Amino acid sequence: QVQLVESGGGLVQAGGSLRLSCAASGRAFSRYTMGWFRQDPGKERRFVAAIRWIGGRQDYADSVKGRFTISRDNAKNTVYLQMNSLKPEDTAVYYCAAGSSFIVTTRAAYDYWGQGTQVSVSS
Numbered sequence: 001q002v003q004l005v006e007s008g009g010g011l012v013q014a015g016g017s018l019r020l021s022c023a024a025s026g027r028a029f030s031r032y033t034m035g036w037f038r039q040d041p042g043k044e045r046r047f048v049a050a051i052r053w054i055g056g057r058q059d060y061a062d063s064v065k066g067r068f069t070i071s072r073d074n075a076k077n078t079v080y081l082q083m084n085s086l087k088p089e090d091t092a093v094y095y096c097a098a099g100s101s102f103i104v105t106t107r108a109a110y111d112y113w114g115q116g117t118q119v120s121v122s123s
Contacts, residue, residue, distance in 0.1 A: 002026035002112040004096045009117030012086055016121070020081040022096030022114055030074040033099050035110055036081045038092035038119075045095065049081060050104035059104050064090075086121045093118050 008020040022034070035050035049070040050059045058070055069082040079096060094117050099110035 002029065002032065002098050004098060004112055004114035006094065006096045006114045006117040009094060009119045011120045011122065014086060014088055014121055014123050016086050017082070017084045018086065018119060020083070020094055020096075020117060020119070022079045022081075024077045024079070024098065029077040029098075031100070032112075033101070033104055033109075034070075034072055034079040035097045035099065035104055036070060036079075037095045037097060037107065038090075039095065039116075040092050045107055047105040047107075048094070051079065052104065061105075083119070086119075088121045088123045091119060091121050 003025045005023050006020060012018055031053050033050055033052045036048040037045045038048050039045040047061050048064055049068055051070045051072050067085045072079040096114040097110035098112040101109035103109045
């Protein structure tokens with residue numbers, strides 16, 4: 001079992017930055033691919049970014065490439081999402097997830113989820 005707790009959300013003006021953190025407890029954090037998804041009210045949860053446990057390869061949704069950066073600190077059992085140049089359309093609840101699938105962009109690839117943290121970007 002892996003428990004995930006997100007933090008770092010909040011309200012920011014367009015063009016600003018936020019860093020989300022996801023603290024994991026449980027076994028073998030370093031062997032999980034970690035991902036971030038986001039969800040608007042009434043919409044599906046969508047892939048944002050992922051970092052694999054082998055080699056640290058990063059994947060991003062096209063909408064956030066060049067603005068968001070995912071990283072992990074295995075010694076701290078924590079994954080981060082640095083969000084720069086935020087736009088109003090980035091407003092959503094952001095979820096952290098852990099999984100062991102080779103595919104990283106779909107919800108089904110992840111076994112464990114956090115409770116989410118709200119990010120709101122004002123224009």
